[in-house]
Amino acid sequence: MKKYLFFLLFLSTAFAKPLIDVSISPDELWLGDEVKIRFNCSDGNYSIQKFEVLFTNPIMIPNSSLNIQKSSDYYFSLNLVYPYSGKYTYQIYCESDNAGENSTLADFEFFVYNLSANIESIKPGKIYEGDEIKAFVKVKRNELEINASSDLFFKIFLDNSQIQPSTPIYYDSSKGWVLSFFSPLGKHKLKIETSLSQKSVSAERDIEVYKSIELSFLGIDKTEVNPEDYVTLRFFAKERDYKIDNSSLSISLLLDNSSLPFNYSLLDSLDGTNIELKARVTNISVGDHTISARLGYKNQTLIKDVQIIRPLKIEGGFISDDGFGYSGKIKFKRDSFERSFIANTSGYFSGFIPKGKYDVEMEIKDYPNYPGVKIILDDVDINSFEDPIRFDVLKDVSIDGLGLGAVYLIKANLEFSKATLELAYDQKKIVNESEIIIYKCEDWNFAKRQCNVELEEIDAIVDKDKNTVKFDDSSFSVFLISYRKKLSLNLMTDKKNYNLNDIVTISGYVQDDDGNYISDAEVKIKILGSSSYSTKTDKNGYFLLQAFSPQSEGVFKIETITSKSKFIQDIKTVEINVTKSRKLVLFLDDSYKLYEGENITIPLKIVNTGQADIPLAKINITDLPDNFKIIAKQEERDIKAG
Missing domain, CATH: 2.60.40.10 (Immunoglobulins)
Incomplete structure (x- = not known):
């Protein structure tokens, strides 16, 4: 701790000034330290009335900025955070209640060092x-x-x-x-x-x-290798950013843990040595293989395993059963791998891919049904691929009840988790695209061009702009893009007016919306309020049925419904008028003989054989000779039926 004592010596103590005693710690000060300054003002028996401290160099710090405190003496602390080293100077002023010289102003200093x-x-x-x-x-x-x-x-x-x-x-x-x-x-x-x-x-x-020695693998020229192919592996070596000592280099090469003969070449450059290994690969099976390269140089060793693949040959085509080929392409995708093969003009394609699981996409052009067919198969295990696909656009197919926009045969001898199909149709063959129905046939008769089993309806999304249908399925067969044809019933009766319980002859014919006559269509006839009947159309599409008219009078509707599988049914009605019949029968005994001038009574018998009573019937006898006349007769009477 440094101490400073400042005093003035006078001949008379009556005029002595206050004394200032200062101490500083620590003894050696550095930038960033905290300096603590203690001082004491004394003036004999007089009291100190006032004191002030002022820093003057290298910075000005007024008394008001110093937190001066008092215990046995006065003290304050100052953090030397200022960017100045060297001498720091400050003044202390003390004033007492002495009537004589009662104040002292003294300069002090300390040094701050910078390390x-x-x-x-x-x-x-x-x-x-x-x-x-x-x-x-x-x-x-x-x-x-x-x-x-x-x-x-x-x-x-x-x-x-x-x-x-x-x-x-x-x-x-x-x-x-x-x-x-x-x-x-x-x-x-x-x-x-x-x-x-x-x-x-x-x-x-x-x-x-x-690293003082660096050995690095630069790459291999190909990873898909067929028997007798050459592969080239490239390495780089350097020692302290310079070429290596070739005499200290050792190299070995293995294929699936068996020694693989190779040739190598070295090319020195300013910053290192390029190493090229060339080996011929023979007799490898389809699948994955490992080439292991070992490079040794002085105390460093690099072992690099490189995976190579003998790919699987892919060959097949978009070919119909009768040998017609369709153009298109097939794509195999997994992760970042993607490879496509284009079918030639005969519909065939071929190439190579590694074995494994792929998503397979096929695009087959079926003109004029552009854009044709798109098929996506998910998760296909490709361990072999020998012409597994069959495709055809079936022509001249006729299915009762269906109008056909396109019929496709699709077969794929592949295992997959899901298939998505997008099939095009001929818009000109579809009457109403809002009524499109997709059917699948699991057992198609190619000779008869018809399905041997009941058609299965499939839910699909219809794109009217592209003229395509899209749906998912788990298996392939024959798919039909169709709509249901409408039946048209032409109905007639042999007449319009009938008596009670008359025979009513109902006939007609059934056509589809193309005008074709439909055989074996069911025809159900119901005389409303009476009986029901049914029949079927013959091979020419005609039908005829006899029914009985109702047993009450009135106007009756005959409702006729015709239907057949896949067709949209048709309903027609006609009206008939039914009344009671009115019929009288006259019985006359023709054994009577009438002579001129005689009066004779001849009995007449009139029987009402009809179905209705005849009230107030009038009986008129006409065509008698001029010299005969009727003397008495009953002109009106009621004649009951029966």
Whole structure:
């Protein structure tokens, strides 16, 4: 602790000024330290009435900015955070209640030092594994370089872990302090901590340690290999960024753990050596194989396993059963792998792919049904591929009840999890695209061009703009893009008016919406309020049925419904008028003989054989000779039916 005592000596104590006593700690001050200043003002038996402290250099700090406190004496603390080293000066003013000279203004000072350490350079410029690294550090107290001191110490840290120097630290007059150490491979944070008289500073630098010998694999010219193919593997070697000593290089090559003969060539360059290995691959099976390359150079070894594949041959075509070929392409996709094959004009395609599981996409052009057919098969295990696909557009197919926009035969002898099909249709053959129905036939009769089993309806999405239908399925067969035809019933009766319980002859014929006569169509007839009947059309599409009219009078509707599988039914009605019949029968005994001038009574018998009573019937006898007349008769009477 430094102490300052300031006083004035006078001949008479009556005129003595106040005395100022100052102490400073710590004794040695550095930038960043906290300085504590204590002072005491005394004037004999007089009391101190006022005191002030003012810093004047290198910065101005007024009394009001100093937190001056008092215990046994006055004290305050100051953090030396200012960017100034050197001499700091300040004044202390004390004033007492002495009637004489009662004030003192005194100047004081202390020195602040700056300790700095800087890593000037690191050698070597590029550091390799095993190199001894030298860091050159210059240490200064204020601006004066420190070249020797028993109080100077250094610590070396790599990535915050302290390491020991490899040789004793020494001072080089041109480069500064020399600190030597070793570092492992890679990038590191170097920190050197410098301490002087309990003051510490640190300096940091990023360093990177490289391999002295580098062996690297550059690549292989191909990974799909067929028997007798050559493969080329390329490597690069360097020692301290320069070519290697070829006499120290050793190489071996294995194929599936068996020795593989090879030739090699070396090409030196300014920054290293290119190594090229060339080997001929023979007698490998379809599937995955491993080429293992081993390169040794001095104390370094590189072992590189490279996967090669003998691919599977893909061959097939979009061919119908009668040998007609369709153009198109087939694509195999998995992860980032994708390979396509284009069918030639005969419909055939071929190529090579590695064995494995793929999504398979097929596009088959079926003109004029553009864009044709798209088929996507998910999760297909491709372990063999020998013409597994059959495709055809079936022509001249006729299915009762259906109008056909397209009929496709699709077969694929492949196992898959799901199939998505997009099939095109001929819009001109579809009457109403809103009524499109997709059918599937599991057992198609190619000779008769018809389905041997009941057609299965499939849900599908119809794209009217593209003229396609899209649906998912789990198996393939024959698919029909169709709509249901409508039946048209032409109905007639033999007459319009009937008596009770008359025979009504109902006839007609059934056609589809193309005008074709439909045989074997069911015809159901119901006379509303009476009986029902049924029949079928003959081979020409005609039908005839006899029924009985109702047993009551009135106007009756005859409703007729015609239907057949797949067709949309048709309903027609006609009306008939039914009344009771009115019929009288006259019985006359023709054994009577009538002579001129005689009167005779001849009985007449009239019987109502009809179905209705005849009220107030009038009986008229006409066509008698002029000389005969009727003497008496009953002109009107009721005649009951029966």
